[in-house]
Amino acid sequence: xxxxxxxxxxxxxxxxxxxxxxxxxxxxxxxxxxxxxxxxxxxxxxxxxxxxxxxxxxxxxxxxxxxxxxxxxxxxxxxxxxxxxxxxxxxxxxxxxxxxxxxxxxxxxxxxxxxxxxxxxxxxxxxxxxxxxxxxxxxxxxxxxxxxxxxxxxxxxxxxxxxxxxxxxxxxxxxxxxxxxxxxxxxxxxxxxxxxxxxxxxxxxxxxxxxxxxxxxxxxxxxxxxxxxxxxxxxxxxxxxxxxxxxxxxxxxxxxxxxxxxxxxxxxxxxxxxxxxxxxxxxxxxxxxxxxxxxxxxxxxxxxxxxxxxxxxxxxxxxxxxxxxxxxxxxxxxxxxxxxxxxxxxxxxxxxxxxxxxxxxxxxxxxx
Numbered sequence: 559x560x561x562x563x564x565x566x567x568x569x570x571x572x573x574x575x576x577x578x579x580x581x582x583x584x585x586x587x588x589x590x591x592x593x594x595x596x597x598x599x600x601x602x603x604x605x606x607x608x609x610x611x612x613x614x615x616x617x618x619x620x621x622x623x624x625x626x627x628x629x630x631x632x633x634x635x636x637x638x639x640x641x642x643x644x645x646x647x648x649x650x651x652x653x654x655x656x657x658x659x660x661x662x663x664x665x666x667x668x669x670x671x672x673x674x675x676x677x678x679x680x681x682x683x684x685x686x687x688x689x690x691x692x693x694x695x696x697x698x699x700x701x702x703x704x705x706x707x708x709x710x711x712x713x714x715x716x717x718x719x720x721x722x723x724x725x726x727x728x729x730x731x732x733x734x735x736x737x738x739x740x741x742x743x744x745x746x747x748x749x750x751x752x753x754x755x756x757x758x759x760x761x762x763x764x765x766x767x768x769x770x771x772x773x774x775x776x777x778x779x780x781x782x783x784x785x786x787x788x789x790x791x792x793x794x795x796x797x798x799x800x801x802x803x804x805x806x807x808x809x810x811x812x813x814x815x816x817x818x819x820x821x822x823x824x825x826x827x828x829x830x831x832x833x834x835x836x837x838x839x840x841x842x843x844x845x846x847x848x849x850x851x852x853x854x855x856x857x858x859x860x861x862x863x864x865x866x867x868x869x870x871x872x873x874x875x876x877x878x879x880x881x882x883x884x885x886x887x888x889x890x891x892x893x894x895x896x897x898x899x900x901x902x903x904x905x906x907x908x909x910x911x912x913x914x915x916x917x918x919x920x921x922x923x924x925x926x
Contacts, residue, residue, distance in 0.1 A: 576875035579797040581828035586621070586783055586807045589722030589751040591653050591679050593621040593807065595828070597796070597821050598754070598785060600811035601627050601657040601684070601726070604868070608647050609853045612812060617652060617846075619821030621807070623654050626685040627698075630660035630669035643675060655724065656681035659687060659697040661707065662880075674719045680751075681719060683711065685727035687740075688760045699728050699760035702737055705744065712748035722751035726787070729772045731759035742776045742784070753787035754809055764812070773803040785809050793820075793827035793835055815872040818846060840877070844904035847873045851897045862893045870896075879907070 571650055578633035586596040591633050599606060599614055601624040611623040618778040625644055632641030647654055656673040658681065660666045668685070673681045685708065685762040688696030701708050716723050725745050730736040742753045757768040768788025777784045786805035796808045804865050819838055826835035838846070850869065870887045 577801065579794065579831070580720065580801045580810055581597060581798055581831070582824055583798050583806060584828075588612070588622075588680060588724065588783060591722055593653060595619065595621045595825055596807035596826055598622045598807055598809040599814055599821070600756075600787060600809045601625060601655075601682070602811055602815075603627055603689075604688075605815055607859070607865075608651070609859065609865075610815075611651055611654070612648065612852050613853060614818055614821065617717070617818055617822055619651075619823070619825035622680075623651060624682065625654070626658045627657045627659050627687055629676070629697075630658045630666045631662070633658075633669050633672055634665060637716065641771075645673065645678075647676075652870075655678040655682050657682040657684050657726070659684040659692060660699055660709070661701060663710045664898065667714040667718035670715045672720045674721050677808040678721065679723055680722045682754075683807065684725070686756050688728070688763050693760070694752060699731070702728065702731050702741075702760060703735065705737060705741065708741065709744055712745060713751060716749045723749070725750055726754040726756065726785075728756050728758055728760050729769065730759050735759075736772070738772050739775050741868045743778050744825060746780045750782065751781045752785060752788055752806075756785065756809075756811075757788040759853040761811070770803050773799070773805050777804045777806075783807065786788075787811065791817075792821075793824045794825045797831075798831050803867050815869060816875055840904070841908060842879060843873070844900075848897065849898055851893070851900060855893050855897065860870065864894065865892075865897045866893060879903070889926065895911050908924050 583596040585592060585594040599611065599620050603626050606619065606624060606626050612622050615623060628641050628644040632638040632646060635699055645656055651917055656678040658669050660668060660674065667744045684698055685701055689698065692698040693700035727738065727741055729738040738755055745753050753776065755773050757770055757772045758766065773784065773786040783806040785807045786799045786803050787809035790799060790808055790810050791813050799805060810820055819836055823835040851866055867888055870884050874883050882898065884904045887896050890896045890899055904926050
């Protein structure tokens with residue numbers, strides 16, 4: 559499928575003619591849960607902890623947030639504190655979905671009951687993770703080669719909880735083993751509320767282009783809502799996916815850490831497609847980085863320093879002199895020191911920019 563947009567014009571799946579882009583739906587109902595707008599923060603290991611989820615929610619425009627994918631077996635083991643930390647959330651995160659992975663139907667059902675008891679609005683099954691350590695345990699995308707086993711998990715979890723049960727999966731193991739349509743139909747027949755497709759195969763990992771035609775094929779095959787995921791880097795991409803596939807919502811993963819404003823931009827673009835959406839200034843970016851880093855410090859996460867260094871590469875991408883700031887952050891030993899480096903860097907830049915602006919204004923005044 560050709561992915562193409564040009565201002566408010568797009569292309570149909572055949573690429574033969576231009577068509578107006580459709581907006582991302584303003585809302586989506588999953589079971590008894592209302593999602594507004596119909597945009598979803600994808601579950602990402604090492605990224606979508608409670609701090610990042612609340613950070614994205616506070617920026618606006620994101621209808622549903624999801625936890626990091628969490629081992630069902632891990633949450634049932636009393637000593638697995640890391641897994642339990644993944645499922646920690648605050649009241650202001652609703653609506654929120656917990657994503658689990660595992661291959662044992664009984665364990666998955668019990669973990670889903672635990673998730674429901676914790677107060678999550680939805681529970682989701684991960685059939686998309688391509689990581690070798692997950693796949694070798696027959697979890698994530700490793701299950702895509704065993705549809706009967708997936709069916710047993712669907713039935714066990716659906717019978718165990720009353721909250722909406724959803725699934726996120728890849729198109730198949732590789733191009734010769736595409737199972738997404740069959741899997742979506744099975745999910746629907748087992749009573750799942752929604753399906754989400756990352757339009758790549760397990761073999762592709764995160765490389766190559768997402769094949770949006772697979773999202774369209776699923777949308778044609780089932781009546782339950784379909785969420786599309788893959789290669790949404792801008793508001794125009796989000797609308798192009800909806801236009802070309804007919805999906806009911808869009809899910810965004812890797813773009814969110816590098817552009818946390820993406821959800822708000824989509825909302826703005828859909829409301830006023832002929833107007834410009836927010837393009838954050840350097841001062842906005844400074845405020846964004848400082849806010850996220852302060853949230854990490856306040857949450858007292860054991861890996862706050864590592865998180866700061868991890869996100870520094872995303873948050874400072876495209877910032878003039880950003881390489882120097884990243885170096886200073888990587889060499890810092892504490893969270894407070896890292897925050898200080900950020901403040902020093904941006905205060906100096908904004909001070910210089912302010913002085914240049916004032917000088918320019920004086921020159922113009924003399925010229926008048």
